[in-house]
Amino acid sequence: MALWLILPLVPLAIWSVAHGWRFPALLPETWSMKAWAYALSPTSGVLQSLGVTTLIAAAATVLAALLAVPAGRALALYRFRGKGIVVLLLLAPAILPGITVALGLHGIFLQLGLTGTIPGVVLAHLIPALPYMTLVMATVFARFDTDAEDQARSLGARPWQVFVHVTLPAIQPGLLTGAFFAFLISWSQYLLTLSIGGGKVQTLPLVLFSFATSGRNDLTGAVAMIYILPGLLALALTARHLTGRSLALGPESVR
Amino acid sequence: MLRSLAALLLMSTAALADTADGEALKAMTWDQIVEEARGGTVNWFMWGGADTINRYVSDHVGGVLKRDYDITLNRVGIADAADVVNMVLTEKEAGVADAGAVDLIWINGENFRSMKQADLAFCGYTDLLPNNALVNWDNPAIANDFGVPVDGCEVPWNTVQFAFAHDSAVVTEPPRDMGALLAWIKANPGQFTYPAPPDFTGSVFVRHVFYHAAGGADALLGPFDQAKFDAAAAKTWAILNEIEPFLWREGQTYPNTIAQLNELFANGEVAFTFNYDPSQFGLAVQAGTYPETTRSFGMTDGTIGNTNYTLIPFNSPNKAAAMVVQNLLLSGEEQLEKAKPEVWGASPAIDIARTSAEVQDGFAAIEGHPSVVSADELAKAALPELQADWLTAIEAGWQAQVGN
Numbered sequence: 001m002a003l004w005l006i007l008p009l010v011p012l013a014i015w016s017v018a019h020g021w022r023f024p025a026l027l028p029e030t031w032s033m034k035a036w037a038y039a040l041s042p043t044s045g046v047l048q049s050l051g052v053t054t055l056i057a058a059a060a061t062v063l064a065a066l067l068a069v070p071a072g073r074a075l076a077l078y079r080f081r082g083k084g085i086v087v088l089l090l091l092a093p094a095i096l097p098g099i100t101v102a103l104g105l106h107g108i109f110l111q112l113g114l115t116g117t118i119p120g121v122v123l124a125h126l127i128p129a130l131p132y133m134t135l136v137m138a139t140v141f142a143r144f145d146t147d148a149e150d151q152a153r154s155l156g157a158r159p160w161q162v163f164v165h166v167t168l169p170a171i172q173p174g175l176l177t178g179a180f181f182a183f184l185i186s187w188s189q190y191l192l193t194l195s196i197g198g199g200k201v202q203t204l205p206l207v208l209f210s211f212a213t214s215g216r217n218d219l220t221g222a223v224a225m226i227y228i229l230p231g232l233l234a235l236a237l238t239a240r241h242l243t244g245r246s247l248a249l250g251p252e253s254v255r
Numbered sequence: 256m257l258r259s260l261a262a263l264l265l266m267s268t269a270a271l272a273d274t275a276d277g278e279a280l281k282a283m284t285w286d287q288i289v290e291e292a293r294g295g296t297v298n299w300f301m302w303g304g305a306d307t308i309n310r311y312v313s314d315h316v317g318g319v320l321k322r323d324y325d326i327t328l329n330r331v332g333i334a335d336a337a338d339v340v341n342m343v344l345t346e347k348e349a350g351v352a353d354a355g356a357v358d359l360i361w362i363n364g365e366n367f368r369s370m371k372q373a374d375l376a377f378c379g380y381t382d383l384l385p386n387n388a389l390v391n392w393d394n395p396a397i398a399n400d401f402g403v404p405v406d407g408c409e410v411p412w413n414t415v416q417f418a419f420a421h422d423s424a425v426v427t428e429p430p431r432d433m434g435a436l437l438a439w440i441k442a443n444p445g446q447f448t449y450p451a452p453p454d455f456t457g458s459v460f461v462r463h464v465f466y467h468a469a470g471g472a473d474a475l476l477g478p479f480d481q482a483k484f485d486a487a488a489a490k491t492w493a494i495l496n497e498i499e500p501f502l503w504r505e506g507q508t509y510p511n512t513i514a515q516l517n518e519l520f521a522n523g524e525v526a527f528t529f530n531y532d533p534s535q536f537g538l539a540v541q542a543g544t545y546p547e548t549t550r551s552f553g554m555t556d557g558t559i560g561n562t563n564y565t566l567i568p569f570n571s572p573n574k575a576a577a578m579v580v581q582n583l584l585l586s587g588e589e590q591l592e593k594a595k596p597e598v599w600g601a602s603p604a605i606d607i608a609r610t611s612a613e614v615q616d617g618f619a620a621i622e623g624h625p626s627v628v629s630a631d632e633l634a635k636a637a638l639p640e641l642q643a644d645w646l647t648a649i650e651a652g653w654q655a656q657v658g659n
Contacts, residue, residue, distance in 0.1 A: 023523055038310075043313045103345060106349075110345065111350075194342075199298055199333075200298065200331075214303075216544070
């Protein structure tokens, strides 16, 4: 399993230190750190972009979680008029072609004066990230037993105590899964960032894409190695919570 | 509430950079414009796929701008200039007339035509740039961008002329005219292909075949002519369909982009690649992508040349600073710097005879990259570019008649 995850990354890693690697050679003619020197130089702006991308993805994830937990709960546990339409609207950004969403949003954000700013890009990323996060939370809450909250409340817990000690531990694995999705969706946005960020917000996909489309495998390799780092890190941090263990309340998760 | 907040934000950006009003700038002297430009930032959107070009722009040009003019250059690397054209268009539709995100674009061809047609370009100011005097505007290849008159809406940066590349260790004697190339393709099955139009480079290869079929470019110049087109097109499609079974993968499929053809060439799957900008071959050898034995050549019956430009959008809030950048790029010193093969190897867009003696000596001293055919050599047989309507018709015809 781990091998299948790592295997596609091996050529990227080799490319990043290759100078001249052509078919049918199994390994590059010569090795070179030139691509890394460029990727880490201030000219390329890769390190700065790494910071910007991390900040945006983290902010979009936190906002998505704040919105998706109540929204997912409402969708799963309550019946209300127009629920179908709400679900459809939530899913719309995931169904519509990305370019349509980007062009429409660009016009609206321009009128709001949000283009070219990091908060604007965070808000824009929220739109593709939110459907996934909300649907994950809705699935989690569909299997959530509200009796546990009632019991805590009847034992005198305040609303925030109920949330922190009862609800949160129960939904935590699902919350992390959803947050992981939201993070990666924000992390990989290209068109939305280009149009809403107006070039002033330079994220890694923007840097990566211009090298990838011009056939510079060495630079693409080096930037890609940097690009996948946070994803791997987030995966490593959340992996033990993503094992698909029961989401229902059990003795070990109350602690 | 949101509206007033937005108005506040827009006002604050407008207050920071005050040179959105192009008409006011046109009434100024150059010294006044340079003074207005001080402290400004230029967001320059340009193709970002070559580290050498990125370094030249960010480090060298950016350094000079900071030192001499207190201007901050923000190079925004993009994959396709068409994305930027769409951005500016959306801004115009949303009513952003003086606070656009883009101050300068590296552009030519169809993207320029789109911007000019939609009134997205700042025009009529180029005479103000002192270094504009170095440009030979009497040269139709400079005064027209793919047949569209420039009309003071953009400033030339580089000239390029199409050339082929081959690995001299594999093909020792490459074919030197279009007829010989077509014969070579049939004699060496599977060794040649071209990117499917409307890829920029694939499209220009097809135009070379089109010129060959029409018996030269002279009859095709000027506005689109359906009768001339039909006659030449029928022969062109016949030639291209005839060679199709001899192409890479028997012509069942074509590369989608020039990058894919370059990759096939780098790996020795095909014997030739080609480019509108031969300096790219030298850059690819320096990057280790192509073998050291790569050489490039033109055709004795000529190859097509064009010019690429920089353009200021109508709603740039930093027009003064962007004009200073354009003026700097046109200077003899900068045109010389980027002509050095280790920097970029790009051919100048100015008339070198009009530059200082030092700059002329500098150009004379340049030793070209061995993989890059010299501009002088190519210029011996140069073909003009057709007007945009021809291009669209040829691309559509190829898709219907050859690439189906």
